Amino acid sequence: MTTPVSITFLGAARTVTGSMHLLQVGQQRLLVDSGLYQGHRDEAQRRNHDVPRAATEADAAILTHAHIDHCGNLPTVVKRGFSGPIHCTGATADVTTYMLRDAARIQVHDAEYLNRKHQHDRDWHEIEPLYNERDAERALERLAPHTYDAPFQPITGVTARFIDAGHVLGSSSVILDIDRGKRAEPLRVVFSGDIGRRGLPILRDPVIPSGADYVVMESTYGDRLHAPAREIHEQLAKAVDFTRERGGKVIIPSFALERTQEIVFALNQLVRSGRVEPIPVYVDSPLAINLTEVFRRHPECYDAETLQFEAESGDPFGFDGLKMVESVEESKALTNSTEPAVIIAASGMCEFGRVVHHLRRAVGDPNSTVVIVGYQAQHTLGRRFVERRKEVRVLGVMRERRCHVTVLDAFSAHADRDELLWWAEGCGEQVRRFFLVHGDPDQSEAFAEHLAARGREAHVPARGERIEL
Ligand SMILES: [Zn+2]
Numbered sequence: 001m002t003t004p005v006s007i008t009f010l011g012a013a014r015t016v017t018g019s020m021h022l023l024q025v026g027q028q029r030l031l032v033d034s035g036l037y038q039g040h041r042d043e044a045q046r047r048n049h050d051v052p053r054a055a056t057e058a059d060a061a062i063l064t065h066a067h068i069d070h071c072g073n074l075p076t077v078v079k080r081g082f083s084g085p086i087h088c089t090g091a092t093a094d095v096t097t098y099m100l101r102d103a104a105r106i107q108v109h110d111a112e113y114l115n116r117k118h119q120h121d122r123d124w125h126e127i128e129p130l131y132n133e134r135d136a137e138r139a140l141e142r143l144a145p146h147t148y149d150a151p152f153q154p155i156t157g158v159t160a161r162f163i164d165a166g167h168v169l170g171s172s173s174v175i176l177d178i179d180r181g182k183r184a185e186p187l188r189v190v191f192s193g194d195i196g197r198r199g200l201p202i203l204r205d206p207v208i209p210s211g212a213d214y215v216v217m218e219s220t221y222g223d224r225l226h227a228p229a230r231e232i233h234e235q236l237a238k239a240v241d242f243t244r245e246r247g248g249k250v251i252i253p254s255f256a257l258e259r260t261q262e263i264v265f266a267l268n269q270l271v272r273s274g275r276v277e278p279i280p281v282y283v284d285s286p287l288a289i290n291l292t293e294v295f296r297r298h299p300e301c302y303d304a305e306t307l308q309f310e311a312e313s314g315d316p317f318g319f320d321g322l323k324m325v326e327s328v329e330e331s332k333a334l335t336n337s338t339e340p341a342v343i344i345a346a347s348g349m350c351e352f353g354r355v356v357h358h359l360r361r362a363v364g365d366p367n368s369t370v371v372i373v374g375y376q377a378q379h380t381l382g383r384r385f386v387e388r389r390k391e392v393r394v395l396g397v398m399r400e401r402r403c404h405v406t407v408l409d410a411f412s413a414h415a416d417r418d419e420l421l422w423w424a425e426g427c428g429e430q431v432r433r434f435f436l437v438h439g440d441p442d443q444s445e446a447f448a449e450h451l452a453a454r455g456r457e458a459h460v461p462a463r464g465e466r467i468e469l
Pocket residue numbers: 065067070167194
């Protein structure tokens with residue numbers, strides 16, 4: 001008898017958030033990622049709360065990397081009864097620890113805020129946070145770290161192996177070799193996770209898996225191109241020089257994971273090489289500070305350039321003039337200071353967190369520059385900066401924007417169309433089908449056409465669709 005194998009696409013199908021897939025091998029079930037769905041509040045609330053039973057009843061889970069749209073709903077899955085191990089790389093386990101604790105604090109804070117705001121509202125039903133810090137700890141207890149390339153058995157009949165995805169620290173694609181019984185050929189299924197870019201700072205390049213029969217692949221930028229990653233340093237140096245000459249501040253709203261460490265390392269290299277004159281650099285985000293420590297603990301994830309830098313010049317994430325801003329008081333003092341400086345602060349889309357206070361001060365200053373280094377979703381303050389609106393609402397007040405805005409498009413943790421094609425073609429001729437997930441429909445479908453034009457079969461599954469392999 002041949003063991004039946006299927007994949008059910010539970011999330012990130014025809015959208016970019018809420019990654020969740022289920023591989024079923026006979027009676028055994030393996031969950032791959034369990035991310036938060038991020039979108040309009042009511043829908044997000046409902047989707048994140050109502051985790052599919054199939055996910056909570058899985059025997060084991062795989063976590064490809066620590067971004068919140070991949071790991072952020074693990075606490076809910078555990079709360080609803082999942083009791084298996086969550087397999088991931090060692091660096092992903094460490095990064096996820098800080099990411100989930102932070103996510104839990106945000107969930108609790110949001111629920112408290114909304115309940116307080118609506119306390120006199122008769123129709124308001126008090127809401128519970130999606131999960132709290134205790135729930136996050138329970139999920140973290142289930143993490144089972146592995147080294148890259150080391151095989152392990154997540155469920156009976158399946159051998160798994162993580163390879164580098166080059167996306168964020170610890171990120172992986174996972175290769176699953178499935179034994180279908182004596183009379184059938186084994187199957188190799190690959191989940192790409194999020195695919196990074198060649199030449200990104202710090203990380204090794206993505207490794208292309210060989211011999212796959214089926215590939216579940218991300219397609220975030222299935223039809224878009226980025227500036228080459230090697231332009232990161234030059235773009236950043238220009239923005240810093242431009243603002244220093246004017247005596248203003250460079251405000252960089254940044255994701256705490258990866259982008260902050262990339263910028264710190266790039267500034268370190270620029271200052272050391274003499275390309276940029278020394279300037280005070282502040283990292284104003286407790287989460288980013290903790291994650292930078294995790295980077296220091298995982299040199300096994302560094303690429304050759306970073307290892308060489310460390311051997312010759314020391315800490316990639318530390319240099320004269322760099323200061324970590326821990327307390328709220330220090331952060332406020334920094335907001336009010338007039339010294340020219342680079343300030344890297346969360347959140348990355350300018351919606352909340354300490355960066356908002358820096359933006360409030362800088363937005364009306366013609367000598368300061370807001371440097372956008374990450375994706376800015378629609379309806380966020382970050383997107384208004386990208387659109388270079390003349391007026392922007394910061395902390396509830398409409399303000400004239402007199403600061404400069406620079407968008408550095410070489411910074412992206414996601415492969416662009418050509419890099420995705422390079423990865424997909426590298427998988428080999430034997431791939432029977434690509435399943436394209438983690439992309440808006442226009443991006444995924446355009447990428448399916450690019451693959452079809454190269455004679456490859458690709459399918460963009462709908463949420464809830466189940467495919468027998
Ligand atoms: Zn990601």
